[in-house]
Amino acid sequence: MHRFALALVASLAMAGCALPPTGPVQVTRFVSQPAIERLGSGTIFVETAPGENGDEDALRTYKAAIARQLVALGYRETSRDQAGQVAQVRVSRTVIDAAASRGPVSVGVGGSTGTYGSGVGLGIGLNLGGGKAREQVSTRLEVRINDALTGQSLWEGRALFDVASTALLADSAQNASVMVEALFQEFPGNDGETVEVSVAK
Known part of the structure; x- marks a missing residue:
């Protein structure tokens, strides 16, 4: 019994030190069907939204990271005045804990609107002895590709990703690489789809 008790205490201590799970990256995309043949080719400029x-x-x-991915997909990056398409980028990074929650977020293309589910991918921490729940960095990446001349939205996507604040993937460079790759996986994707992309721990 004494050995069992020691093993139980050790197990709980290890659980208390364990980091919250990482990912997956939740990706939602919207595609303007009339313009789908234009996606993945031509000239493009990446800018802050x-x-x-x-x-x-x-x-x-x-x-x-987005510019590199777009070039890999077949685009040619140019200056703003020479680009046929423009990719506008938004990024938000916040610290959340086990008690945090995320409300629904909407994004649309060409008048259609898609809604992200609330409370997806929240950090889960085991709190032993009244200590503070472990923190996670929650990152939301939004990219909208527009026609440079008319401003018409051709494609829009959003990636949501939570990772322990002490993990390597919390670093902005590592985080950007993982999220951008997930966002543009099988580009342009299907209109209105939401997928989860696993991340290697």
């Missing part, structure tokens, strides 16, 4: 007031250093990291 109008009205975005986030950390410019963090934004720069995500925009660079």
Whole structure:
């Protein structure tokens, strides 16, 4: 019994030190069907979305990852005045704990609107002895590809990803790489679809 008690205490202690689970990345995309043949080709410029007031250093990291991914998909990156399409980027990063919750977020293309489910991918912490629940970094990445001349939305996507604040994937460069790859997986995707992309721990 004494050995069993010691094993139980050790097991609970290890659980208390365990980090919350990572991911997956939740991705939702909307595609303008009339413009689908234009996606993945031509010239494009990546910029900060109008009205975005986030950390410019963090934004720069995500925009660079997006530009690399778009080039890999078949686009050619150019200056703003020479681009046929423009990718507008928004990024928000917040710290959440086990008691946090996320409300629904909506995004739309061409008049259609899609709604993300609330409370998806929240951090789960085991709180032993009244200590503080372990924190996670919650990142939301939004990309909208518009026609540069008319401003018409051609494609829109959003990725949501939660990771323990002490994990390697909480670093903005690592986080950007994982989220951008998930967001553009099988680009352009299906209109209105929501998928979960697993992340290697």
